[in-house]
Amino acid sequence: MKVEDVVCPFCGCLCDDLVVEVENNLVINVENGCTLANEKFMGDHRLKNPIRREGGSWKDVSYDAAIRETAEILLDADRPLLYGWSGTHGEAQSVGVHLAELLGAVIDNTSTVCHGPSILAIQEVGHPGCTLGQVKNRADVIVYWGANPIDAHPRHMSRYTTYADGFFVKEAFRERKVIVIDVRKTESSAVADEFVKVDRGGDYAVLSALRAIVRGKGDLIPVKVGGVTRDQLFRVADICKNAKFGAIFFGLGLTMSPGKNKNIRNAIELTEELNRHTKFTISPMRGHWNVYGSNEVFTWISGYPYAVDFARGIAFYNPGETTSVDVLRRGECDACLVVASDPGAHFPRACAEHLARIPTVQIDPHVNATTCLARLQIPVAVTGIDAEGTAYRMDGVPIRTRKLYEGTYPSDLEILGKIYALVKEAKGS
Amino acid sequence: MTGMLVKNAYVIDPLSGVNGEIMDIAIRDGKIVEEVGSGAVVIDAGGCLTLPGGIDSHSHVCGTKVNFGRYMSPEDMRAGRTSRKGVMHVTSGYSVPTTFGNSYRYSSMGYTTVLEGAMAPLEARHTHEEFTATPHQDMLANTLFDGNWSIMEAVRDKDVKRAAAVVAWTLAAVKGFAIKLTNPGGTEAWGWGEDVHSIRDEVPRFGVTPAEIIETMIQANELLNLPHSVHIHCNNLGVPGNYQTTLDTIDLAPDLNKERQSLYLTHVQFHSYGGSTWKDICSKSEDVARAVNARPQVAIDMGQIMFGRTTTMTADGPMEFKLYMLHHNKWSNHDVELETGSGIIPVYYGRKSLVNCVMWAIGLELALLTKNPWQCMLATDNPNGAPFVKYPEIIALLMSRKLREYEMKVIDPRTEHFVPLFAIDRELDWYEIAVMTRAAQAKALGITRIGKGHLAPGAEADIAIYPLKPDELDPSVDYQQVMAGFAKTSYTIKRGRVVARDGEVIVEGANSTIWTRAEVPPEFDLNNDPEFVKKFEQYYTVRMRNYPVQEVYLPRGVSISTEASL
């Protein structure tokens, strides 16, 4: 059976034009998808049933027992951490936030090690952005800064930028100028019209230099800034000022490098400055297909997009204090529920060590690095394949993922709903 | 259901012609009925002011740009936080509260129905998710069409029926309620960093003017027989001298509907400026009110600003950028492909700023100078003018000349040279306030047909009992009590359940989203229209199949069906 207009639950592009062939509750073919989509849809490596660690080995356990034990672990804890969320649907994320509220827990999502610094910058200077279709239809200048879309967001260029024809840009490949700015050559820099090689840690200075030139203070610029020549700086500034519509996309190259949120702040302020001359927007390349969704859900319920601490009874937000890496490295949490993410693989080792020390439960369809650190893992349906729900694309556009067949796994929403009910009952609310 | 009886209520129900009668109100199964049996739960209103549940006809509480406003402003979140209490969830936010925060605070003020000021169709799903998380008010969505490509093409082709077809398709697809135009044409121009400066300016690359968009949409609205009229945020918001644009826009409005206005202008305070620069900005509320008074086909809301800090957020992208250039505060922008735009920036309205004082006066003047309270509704364009929790203060100002005089002493002393406010004696009475905060909204929105805004048998049992005894109070001097009374109901009843008591919400909510389904003849069904479908195939970045808001997002949706005269 062929299903059209399928939404891909992998990266922040949230492509919704896939055509997928399903047979016997398995996806056997994917059209229009990138490599990541193919692997995601046609992968068949799921954990069969809940597993529980007893001493040095693993045993199968029932869903009911696993759910009950999870509730007990969370209720027992003084300061539980509920982490992850970016790989599941919004409806489940909502339950997660309410669960954290009930428990007085810390709840955090993968922004914390991805675009958290971008959020910090936005909270200082705002975010002049737009939906991806604005870029596709109008942009004549595209800048990728500290981002390598060909590896991380493979269809970004074909759906939205370099190769995407739009209403006002009928021949994108010819009419659009693409600038790639990075500390190393990548697949993306190879297709750029202009590659700007920045010294490691030099982004902040380069951004400041561009701002100075755009503001008319170009004579301040020395021969080289952050490894970039004066000539190239002026050339790039010129291209931007003369654009009819410029769009900057930035990635982990800015969020993870020294300066972190200050790098992004500078990039946003450059964009705001360019708006005095022409139309310019800036957008973060969100990694997971629903990390923005977790920011949205966390915000409309608690007021804050990530790193929310309910221990005081109110919603409390203080990145650096309430962020997961910090909570874990200080050994502050005494239980952890991981949903739809893999901190074992993606957090620094000291955090992984703490996860192994405390009772950690993981809700995830697949065995991953965190499995080894957990006491309990509960497999669930994969959103976008055998579960459906709301996702928010990297530009904030909400799309509902599809359920391709009726599988046998429960969804994240069902499992979390049951845990929530048990916790609520125990707390006598 | 055993039913409920509200006894000894001092009822003002303008739509039913009741003005200060002590009555009993009988409720069963969520509706007001003639009578209930002796087993009914009895609530003694103790002779207190009892009104239909409050209705806000223009408030920004749910959706993409509202949530943007929240997460970019953690300082605003910190300024208004509350803990869990009983069934009440944690809330955060002062000028942009979280959804539960909005819901509880509105409930505390007796409001049971809210029209979200702006929803971009592409992002409607987000608005609906937040509607469900605003559980104590029935919600409606103003659907943005100001920069809509299909609309502008229909306008260019002078094809009103096609415009109507686009509206009908879109409202049904995204479960929207009414047509909203925000800076029509301007939001598309902003896609290039430009704007329009009069209703006759041409929108770049589309060859249509705001006037043409407005006129076509008014015609389309009436062809579709939509419950509400076109709802417009005029061009040139905030620009000194913009009152002329407002008068020009008002002049466009024909009288096409016997039940209600044919054009609703929102937050008109921001559109009533004389002068030509910030140095000589003055109030033109008299001119605007005169125009409104002469035209029963026009209705407005105040857009009152109140001193203090707040957050501005509108679909008017270029206007928000202008504020950024002025204040250099943190600024966000979000243009929506093929449809509209938006911008957000925090502001502070100060008593020491002459311009802000003039703005503050204008809102009040509009309410006092519009003769017919049904034509001028109370609103602050929440949160742009002020957070909605300031409504009670505004009511007090409208009811008391003395309070306005007191304010005059603490604002910029030059203000009285630029505004007529202090020469106005009029004090609104309880009836007029009841009209301006619910009855007029129900009429203007066209939702009396679903039982909103009145208390006659058959109506929805949405009732607010305020701890105010009109016969024992003189609002022109007892303004403190008026403020306190309207801030916190003794009871807020929604669909026959007591949801709030003395400021505390006591049950989980189960609200409805109200939307409009305009039935059009098959030849106007755009699902297979090649030009329309092409937009999704080539220009949108979301597929046509994935664009509509699925039923699952409206767990208790209420659709109002209308038949188009196409």
Add this chain to the structure above:
Amino acid sequence: MRFVLNTGRTIRQGSYVERKNSPVYREEAASLYMNRVDMLDLEIEEGSHVRVKSDQGAVVMVAHPADGLVRGDVFVCLGPYANFLVNPETHGTGMPDFKTTVVTIEPTTDPVPTVRELMEQCGGVGYEG
């Protein structure tokens, strides 16, 4: 020799994100990309095992040349091998220094650990199911 370790996404790492116990994932996540001249200096070649050490610990990886890297910079895709070396300090931002870990690199004959072994070194218990 001292180097600065950069980490980031690669398509192969992303493709195997649901099969972290697989040999392909291990191969991708334990690949250390270096500038060719640096490799000459260390007297290693494509496929050599190297011990990469930071203030957090050490892990054995496989060296490969990369033309896009300058001298002194090395790259590993994000994952448990890289994170074995990353310091959890976030400088009050919540974000560790994923792109600037100072490491020393020397050739070794030790084997490359499996993901399971890495997690067990962290105190976990592997699951192969």
